[in-house]
Amino acid sequence: MPTSLANSIRTRLAAAAVLALWPGHAPAQMQHQHGGEAACSEPALHCATKVTPAFAADGTLWLAWMAGGRISVASSRDAGKSFSAAAQATPEALNLDWGPDARPKIAIDAEGGIALAFSIFKDKAFNGQVLTTRSLDGGKSFAGARPITASNESQRFEAIGFDGNGELFAVWLDKRNRVQAREAGRKYEGAALFFATSNDGGVAWPEARMAAENTCECCRIALAFDPSNRPVAMFRNIFGDGVRDHAVIAFADVATPGEPRRVSEDDWRIAACPHHGPSLAISRDGTYHATWFTNGKVRKGLFYAYSRDGGQTFSAPLAIGDPKRAPSRPYVLAAAKRLAMVWKEFDGERTTVRLMTSADDGRSWAQPRTIAETADASDHPLLVTDGRRSYLSWMTKADGYRFIPIEDES
Numbered sequence: 001m002p003t004s005l006a007n008s009i010r011t012r013l014a015a016a017a018v019l020a021l022w023p024g025h026a027p028a029q030m031q032h033q034h035g036g037e038a039a040c041s042e043p044a045l046h047c048a049t050k051v052t053p054a055f056a057a058d059g060t061l062w063l064a065w066m067a068g069g070r071i072s073v074a075s076s077r078d079a080g081k082s083f084s085a086a087a088q089a090t091p092e093a094l095n096l097d098w099g100p101d102a103r104p105k106i107a108i109d110a111e112g113g114i115a116l117a118f119s120i121f122k123d124k125a126f127n128g129q130v131l132t133t134r135s136l137d138g139g140k141s142f143a144g145a146r147p148i149t150a151s152n153e154s155q156r157f158e159a160i161g162f163d164g165n166g167e168l169f170a171v172w173l174d175k176r177n178r179v180q181a182r183e184a185g186r187k188y189e190g191a192a193l194f195f196a197t198s199n200d201g202g203v204a205w206p207e208a209r210m211a212a213e214n215t216c217e218c219c220r221i222a223l224a225f226d227p228s229n230r231p232v233a234m235f236r237n238i239f240g241d242g243v244r245d246h247a248v249i250a251f252a253d254v255a256t257p258g259e260p261r262r263v264s265e266d267d268w269r270i271a272a273c274p275h276h277g278p279s280l281a282i283s284r285d286g287t288y289h290a291t292w293f294t295n296g297k298v299r300k301g302l303f304y305a306y307s308r309d310g311g312q313t314f315s316a317p318l319a320i321g322d323p324k325r326a327p328s329r330p331y332v333l334a335a336a337k338r339l340a341m342v343w344k345e346f347d348g349e350r351t352t353v354r355l356m357t358s359a360d361d362g363r364s365w366a367q368p369r370t371i372a373e374t375a376d377a378s379d380h381p382l383l384v385t386d387g388r389r390s391y392l393s394w395m396t397k398a399d400g401y402r403f404i405p406i407e408d409e410s
Contacts, residue, residue: 043068043088046400049377050103053384053393053403057110061386061403062139064106064116065395069093071104071118073139080391080403089133089142095121097128097156100275101220103380109162114139115202117148117160117170127154130172132202148196149208151176155194157277159221160202164229168198169254170205171221171233177213190238191217195231197254211249211257214238220277226250227286232311234263234280234290242269246278246292248311261311264303266296281334287361289339290314291330302327302343306362321345321354321368333383335390340406342371342381342392350374353381353394357407371406374399 040047048065055061061076063083071090074083096102097119105117114135119128131145148170149155158172174194181188193212196205216236224232230251237247237260245268247260268274278292288307294300303317321327325345332341339358344351353372356365372381376398383406384391390406 041068043070043072043086045072045074045083045086048379048395048401049098049397050379051393051395051401052103052106053382053391054106054108055384055386056108056112058112059386060112061384062106062108062114063393063401064089064104066096066098066104066118069096071096071116071133073106073114073116073135075139076403079386079389079405080401084139087135087139087141089116089135090145097121099126099156099218101157101218101277103220105158105160107160107162107168109166109168109201112138113201114142115160115162115168116142117158117202118145119156119158119172122154127175128156130155130158130170132160132170132198132205134202136201143203148172148205149174149194151208153179154191157218157220159223159233161223161225161231162201163225163231163254166201167254168202169195169223169231170198171195171211171223171231173215173217173221173235174208174210175217177210189214189242191215193221193233193235193249195233195251195257209255209257211251212237212247212260216244216274218273218275222278222280222290224280224282224288226282226310227284230254232280232282232288234278234292236274236277236292237262242271243296244268244270244274245294245296246290248280248288248290248307250311261313263290263292263314264294264305264317265298266294266303266317267298268294268296270295276328279331281332281339283334283339283361284336285361286310287334288314289332289334289362291320291332291341291343293328293330302330304330304332304341304362315362318365320356325352327354329380331381331383333385333390335385335407336387338407340383340390341365342383344378344381351378353392355392355406372402372404 047067153176178188222234246263302320330343374396379395
């Protein structure tokens with residue numbers, strides 16, 4: 001196939017993938033589509049479709065990615081200019097969850113121990129299983145991946161993070177309750193939000209517990225920790241008769257979930273999977289910063305809101321992005337001195353990553369600007385900070401992995 005024709009086809013496929021997540025294309029959102037065409041089938045970083053960054057306490061940047069059916073990691077001591085040789089956390093090829101909102105998760109404790117979590121498909125019906133693995137030698141080797149729970153039902157869309165006490169907290173979407181519902185002849189909507197805490201960094205997990213029932217079953221979960229190291233999860237919930245709007249749950253501690261609180265009443269009634277989850281960051285004063293996508297009756301597109309009372313109430317939603325350019329995949333980061341928010345836009349030919357920043361904890365925002373672009377398939381844009389500077393992490397097929405500094409926080 002001629003190169004120009006191949007590039008044209010890839011561009012049209014990228015356009016279709018983005019438009020499928022925009023108002024007027026809701027039916028396409030229920031399809032389990034591949035999360036980006038792989039550049040190649042090797043486990044190397046340049047073949048990856050999903051890349052997740054994390055900084056260690058000593059300033060080392062770590063990446064976890066999926067490629068060639070494997071999860072791999074590598075580190076950088078020069079802010080992404082160069083990387084160590086990759087280590088494969090999963091030596092055998094797996095049927096990795098390739099859904100649009102699925103990706104490997106990485107968390108690093110204060111001593112440099114690395115925890116990974118990811119999900120695999122167990123069957124053709126997209127039932128999943130969440131696996132975790134741990135490295136105690138600086139990412140040189142990993143223990144064999146083990147299930148996060150003994151349940152034989154489906155688990156997907158995990159999120160993990162270490163709290164201030166060094167305990168590894170995890171939340172995920174779980175469908176075990178549908179078995180009891182079927183046996184009782186009841187209809188079961190969606191999934192449930194389950195959680196567990198490991199006190200040995202993910203080597204062993206206690207019995208999982210439920211935090212909320214009847215959640216949307218196929219969107220990423222946003223996990224953050226408040227200034228008291230209490231976990232807070234944001235997720236797409238099912239309210240009433242099929243309304244899939246967002247909610248937050250603030251945990252009193254790693255073992256005690258609070259009540260779900262609605263972030264915004266968008267009234268998105270859809271009997272399908274949006275595959276478009278939220279982002280959540282918590283600033284040093286405890287303010288929640290939430291971003292999300294909706295295609296509801298009340299509002300459509302990307303939005304931001306904040307809560308200054310621990311998620312009890314949220315501000316009026318602020319629209320984000322140019323609605324003519326299909327804005328998607330928002331991500332928010334609360335760094336030391338300012339907030340940063342990124343998202344993708346598509347003009348029919350190129351995908352751009354747009355950035356806004358706030359120096360007053362979300363009360364006002366600078367005008368958006370473009371900080372990266374590509375003409376082919378790309379991963380979701382992510383933000384990460386080393387405490388001094390914030391960075392954009394973005395994997396693209398045409399241009400490779402991008403790690404771009406945003407703001408100096410010193």
